[in-house]
Amino acid sequence: MARFRDERFRWTVRNAAATxxxxxxxxxxxxxxxLSIRGLADRGRLPLVTRDALRQAGQEAWRQDVPAGQRWLASTSGSSGNPLILLYHQAERVRMHAVNLDCEWLYGHRPWRLAMGLGTQLVSPQGTWLQRLGLLRWIRVDPARPVREWVDLFERHRPYVLRGYPSMLREFCVEAQRRGGLKWRPRVLATGGELYPPELDELVHRTFGFSPITCYGAMETGRMAFSCTGGGGLHVRMDAVDLEILREGVPVGPGQSGEVVLTSLIFTCMPLIRYPVGDLAVWDDSPCACGLWWPKLRLHEGRGSDVLALPDGRRVPITTLGGPIGRVPGVRQYQFIQTGPTALTVRYSADGDAREVGAALALIRGQLPGVQVRSERVERIGHSVTGKVPRFIRQGM
Ligand SMILES: [Zn+2]
Structure with missing residues (x-):
């Protein structure tokens, strides 16, 4: 594996410099x-490549000679700013899909079984030979449609696998609970694309009877890690990515948190070499019951951008505020909006009267002395095109 990774890294750097x-x-x-980069041991000599730099470079960050018929364009959801346009070769998409399947295979996923995706990013490529061979059977859910239609579709088709963004999974579970539970249970449940909030797990457990595989990845990075079958922590996909955890540019020691920096070992059209992903993580070197030796990490407080920064220097991770509101029965969606230096709005949608919201707000206010916290109940919080609901946004600041 070490030889393979060094070789891929060397090739990636040379290919990027040449094309x-x-x-x-x-x-x-x-x-x-x-040519002086011989392997991963030399990676520290390469500069970091930020999202902004890639965005400014536009098509200059792409391989120039990909035939139009084999190009596949995508865009990040833009939840952390402006979207970034991505270019893949069809072959790369199939490779990304293979990595996804392999993560889920460990949990019992079989690609010829029917799968359903809550959120467009989590659905695999269409029109490839995999599909013609019957190795890709997907039902898509339109995030803009009412949630009851998602659950109807699920009960009608009885998928073997259900994949969803945590935010869409929450809506699905609340609707299932409102109906008195699901008639069908999938064999494999997977979630990713957003941080899986701990307060959601109880609801998911109640609805499906087990916890989901959590996948760590983003649109631009592909699958980077996936939860260990033997317990906590996320195993790094050693054959697809190289991950570093850096603090002020220096690799962190055990137990220290830092920023996740990715190098893709499979992208060739729009390489990502030392790309800060925007998440905080720690290495987890606890022994692993699952038998896989791939290193483990734990995400720490979610995205670096999901932090409420206050004028007096306090930095409050949004994950710590999501607990109270996320545990209120009937709350389908929630989102935090910072509308001023010390003003925060908790926007939510809910079933019935959701009486306990008041108590949840009191808990949030207790965590944020000096901050004006108001709530706003809406019919539904709009999804992005891909189906995500940003957990934290700053408005007019
Ligand atoms: Zn493990």
Whole structure:
């Protein structure tokens, strides 16, 4: 594995320098000769590549010679700012899909079984030979449609696998509970694309009888890690990515939190070399019961951008505020909006009168002395095109 990873890394850097104008310039400015990069041990000599730099580079960050018929364009959801346009080769999409399947295979997923996706990003590529061979059977759910239709579709088709963003999974579970439970249970339940909030687990457990596999990945990165079958922590996909955890540019020690920096070992059209993903994590070196040796990490407080920053210097991770409101029975969706330096709105949608919301707000206020916390009940919080609901947004600041 170490030899494979070094080889892929070396190739990725050389390919990027040879075929992608953005990387050619970046390495020239940093004074790095791509041929001098022999493996992952040399990665520290390469500069970090931020999302903003890639966005500014636009098509210059792409391989120029991909035939139009084999190009596949995608976009990040833009929940953390402006979206980034991504370019893949069809073959890369199939490779990403294979990585996803392999993670879920460990949990009993079989690709010829029917799967259902809550959220478009989590659905696999269409029109490929995999589908023609019957190895991809997906039902898609339109996030804009009412939740009762999602559950109807689920009960009618009885999928073997259900994949969903945590926010959409919550809506699904609340609706299922409102109906008195599900008649059908999937064999495999997977979630990803957003942080899986701990307060959601109780509801998911009640609805499905087990906890989901949590997958760590993003649109631009593909699957980076997935939850261990033997308990806590996420195993890094060693064959697809290289992950570093850095604090001020230096690798962290055990138990210290830092920023996740990704290098993709499978992308060739729009390589990502030392790309800060925007999440905080710690290495988890606890012994593992599942038998897999791939290193484990734990996400820490979610995205670095999901932090409420107050003028007096306090930094409150949104995960710590989600608990009270997320545990109120009947709350389908919630979202935190910072509307001023010390003003926070909790927006939510709910079934029935959701009487306990008042108590939840009191708990949140107790965590945030000096902050004006108000609530706003809406019919439904709109989903992004892909189906996500950002947990935290800053408005007019
Ligand atoms: Zn494990």
């Amino acid at each position: 992608i104008p953005f990387y050619r310039r970046l390495l020239a400015v940093a004074g790095v000769d791509p």
